[in-house]
Amino acid sequence: MGGQIPFVRETMTNEKRNPNAIDLLLIYPPWPAAKGRARLISTLPPLGVLSIASNVEHHGYSVEVCDAHAYQLDDNDIRTLLRKHKPRVVGLSVLTSQALAAHSIARICKQELPNCTVIAGGVHAEALPVRMLRNSAIDAVVRGDGEDAMVEILANTHFNDITGLSHRTEDGVVHNPARPVNMNLDEYPMPAYHLVDFDMYYPGATTYRQLPAINLMMTRGCPGKCTFCNSAKTTLRTRSPESMVAQIKHLYDEYGIRQFQFYDDTFTVLKKTCLEFCERLTAENLNVSWIGFIRGDCFSDKIAAAMKKAGCHQVLVGVETGNPDIANRIGKPIDHKKYKKAVEIAHRHGIEVRASFVIGSLGETWDTMNDSLKMALNMDFDFVQLFISTPYPGTAMYKEAAERGWLTHESWDAYGQARVLVNQPQIDSETIYRFEKHFNRKFYMRRKFAKRMLKRSTNPRQFRDYALAVPYLLMGMRSDPTGSKWDCWEGLNEDDFLDVALAEPTIDTLTHTIRDTGLPNNT
Ligand code: B12
Ligand code: SF4
Structure with a gap:
């Protein structure tokens, strides 16, 4: 190829x-x-x-x-x-x-x-x-x-x-000392898509306009400092727009891909690169649609116009919380006004906005979570996704929760952002689960939302996926009762595999610290 x-x-x-x-x-x-x-x-x-x-x-x-x-x-x-x-x-x-x-x-x-x-x-x-x-x-x-x-x-x-x-x-x-970060991603060839069967993959129900779809990344790393995120402070680097468009053309011509999901941590953070990519893709005149992640403070009319012209139909913005104190605490102190402006800009250019919130962050109460709900209802987001804040190893949140003795357990199977894994004094897990259900019902059971979903649906598969989503979103369902081949991986216990006696770390080093200094000390 x-x-x-x-x-x-x-x-x-x-x-x-x-x-x-x-x-x-x-x-x-x-x-x-x-x-x-x-x-x-x-x-x-x-x-x-x-x-x-x-x-x-x-x-x-x-x-x-x-x-x-x-x-x-x-x-x-x-x-x-x-x-x-x-x-x-x-x-x-x-x-x-x-x-x-x-x-x-x-x-x-x-x-x-x-x-x-x-x-x-x-x-x-x-x-x-x-x-x-x-x-x-x-x-x-x-x-x-x-x-x-x-x-x-x-x-x-x-x-x-x-x-x-x-x-x-x-x-x-x-x-061993850290490997110097490769700043030129063009040195890596295109991912070996030919080694997987595209029929095994599908995008999330609300994230596509056309099928088949595939994921891509132009940049790696994020200068953000969010305490819950493994990408925080990782070195930002990019492929050239030229090579990205060449990849898209290849996937378009050879595999018939029409929808592209960009999973860059913040697609718009390198403005010039993003604009050049959009111009080059537009010039190819392909029948493609695509989505990408933005931050509330990394978006503008100019970028939105260029993205729309090149086929972008949806941006995902990680809002996380509607409460300014929690926003500060989680390391993403972006003003509400910026999110409001970002939504207005996107809608002005005909781009949908999917917003992501987390509940149960350190310091959260019912009232702070309610601020997130109010924001979700007031901001005119097209879709909202809600997750439970999870203390992933390598993040500042994990470090703080471990140091305070708040981690409920480290059974890694549960680390999928759907469980409360931090036992904080000011809020219990039941309250967080109750709020999750409350939030989803308030957001999704609105006539305005239902109308929007019907209007945007382009194929029967989307209706099927929405129907399948209902028990999870509105009834708090958490796992598949029918069982599957995955059962053999459940109920595993890490201790059963840790058979070499090595000193356990007392404090875990942040992933980004490992990346920055190259010496992970005692982890
Ligand atoms: C795309 C993506 C997805 C896709 C998954 C598609 C897929 N199969 O990859 C979707 C949307 C389905 C998804 C789902 C989720 N995701 Co996600 N996702 C990402 C994202 C944005 C990009 C992943 C990627 O392609 N990276 C690019 C490649 C090049 O990097 P990489 O995978 O890290 O691989 C490099 C190195 O790590 C290393 N490496 C990796 N594997 C190996 C193996 C060997 C042998 C070697 C030598 C090296 C090596 O070399 C690679 C090349 O340089 C990352 C964030 C990020 N920037 O990475 C989050 C991320 C992986 N997701 C995350 C999370 C939390 C989730 C969800 C739980 C979200 C949710 N609430 O639903 C779910 C479930 C995931 C799960 N396993 O439980 C977290 C994981 C945290 C953690 N500690 O586990 C991440 C890191 C986001 C973050 N910044 O915190 N996700
Ligand atoms: S949440 Fe987003 S902005 Fe914050 S560090 Fe992670 S990728 Fe960067």
């Missing part, structure tokens, strides 16, 4: 390749926490995994991708894949809600292929490398970007010589 467009490197032929065994199997573990909610949120290919895959392919290594989440694979399916591909290295991509499944899959790898090397990466592994490495089935953790680190691992570079790697030695875990 590579030769046709710029910035997509040619895959090299690998004469050393063993036809019966591959070099690398990348596994995206399931998220049991999302079971039953999966129809509400998108199921899209894991871009980090696909980016690592395309980079190692470019360097001549053979690679397969196993998205155990989207394909709903169980432990036996993973064993079958391991026996089929016999990878010499397995890479596990780990978000917090995937951590227990990742631990379990690592064990399965070593049972099936005792000589394979198991590497973990992703934000959870990066935040808690020592904890991951207490599972003897995990050989090393990659902190930060995995593309080049994985090439070095496949080239059998000694672990001591790979920057950004944490690994076990006789003296405990060694954290």
Whole structure:
């Protein structure tokens, strides 16, 4: 696929390749926490995994991708894949809600292929490398970007010589110095979309105009400082607009993709890049629609006009709270007026606004949550999504909750932003769950909202998805009662996997601190 467009490197032929065994199997573990909610949120290919895959392919290594989440694979399916591909290295991509499944899959790898090397990466592994490495089935953790680190691992570079790697030695875990952040994302080839089956993926019900849809990222990192977010203070860098448009054209021509979901933390933060991207995409005159994330303070008439012209039909804005004190406390002190203006601008240009709120932040009370509801009702947002604030390892919120002794438990399966996991003195979990239901009913059971939803729906699939969403949104339903192949990943206990005695960290270091200094001290 590579030769046709710029910035997509040619895959090299690998004469050393063993036809019966591959070099690398990348596994995206399931998220049991999302079971039953999966129809509400998108199921899209894991871009980090696909980016690592395309980079190692470019360097001549053979690679397969196993998205155990989207394909709903169980432990036996993973064993079958391991026996089929016999990878010499397995890479596990780990978000917090995937951590227990990742631990379990690592064990399965070593049972099936005792000589394979198991590497973990992703934000959870990066935040808690020592904890991951207490599972003897995990050989090393990659902190930060995995593309080049994985090439070095496949080239059998000694672990001591790979920057950004944490690994076990006789003296405990060694954290190699951080890998310098790659500021030029064009150096990474386009994600290896060809390694997954697009039919397994779908966007969230309210997020698309056309199908098929796929996710993309032009930038990585965020200069924001939000206390609940793993992207806080991560280094901002971008692909060139030229390469982004080339990717879109490729996906449009080769795969018939018509809808693009940009998952950049803040798509509009680099204004010039964003404007240039829009101009280039407009010039291609493709029949595409797309969405992207903005911040209330990173939007303007000029940008909205350019985005609309290029096919953008919806922006997602993380409002989080309607209470100024909570906004300060969570590190996103953006004035209401800015959000109001952003909504007005978007609507003036015919762009929908999806706003995201969190409840149960540190310091929250019924009254502060009610300010969020009032804001949601008054601001003319087209859609609202509400989550429960979750103390993800590596965030300032986790650190504070841990230090105050407020974490209720660290059963990672529950870390899907649908459970109250912090026990604060001023509010109990029942109140937060009660408010969640109250909020959703007040927001969604409005005639104005129903009319808008009907008007915007373009296909029967959307009606089906809305109907499936009702029990979750309005009746507080939380998990799928029918059971699924994911059951084998539920009820796992991290302690059962932590068989190597290494000093546990007393205080967890922030993910961004790890990224900034390269030395994660005692995590
Ligand atoms: C797209 C996205 C989604 C998509 C998922 C599509 C998909 N399959 O990826 C959707 C919309 C479905 C989604 C859902 C949710 N998401 Co989300 N999502 C993102 C987002 C915005 C981009 C992910 C991405 O593509 N990143 C780009 C790639 C290049 O980065 P990467 O994945 O980190 O991979 C790089 C490195 O980490 C490393 N790496 C990763 N894996 C591996 C493996 C190996 C072996 C190696 C060596 C290296 C390595 O190398 C990669 C390439 O450089 C991130 C934020 C972010 N900026 O990353 C949040 C993020 C992942 N989501 C998050 C959350 C909380 C959620 C939800 C719970 C939200 C909700 N309430 O519903 C759900 C459920 C997720 C879950 N597992 O439970 C959090 C996760 C926090 C955590 N500690 O787990 C994040 C980090 C947001 C944040 N900033 O806090 N999400
Ligand atoms: S919530 Fe948004 S603005 Fe805040 S740090 Fe995360 S990605 Fe950046």
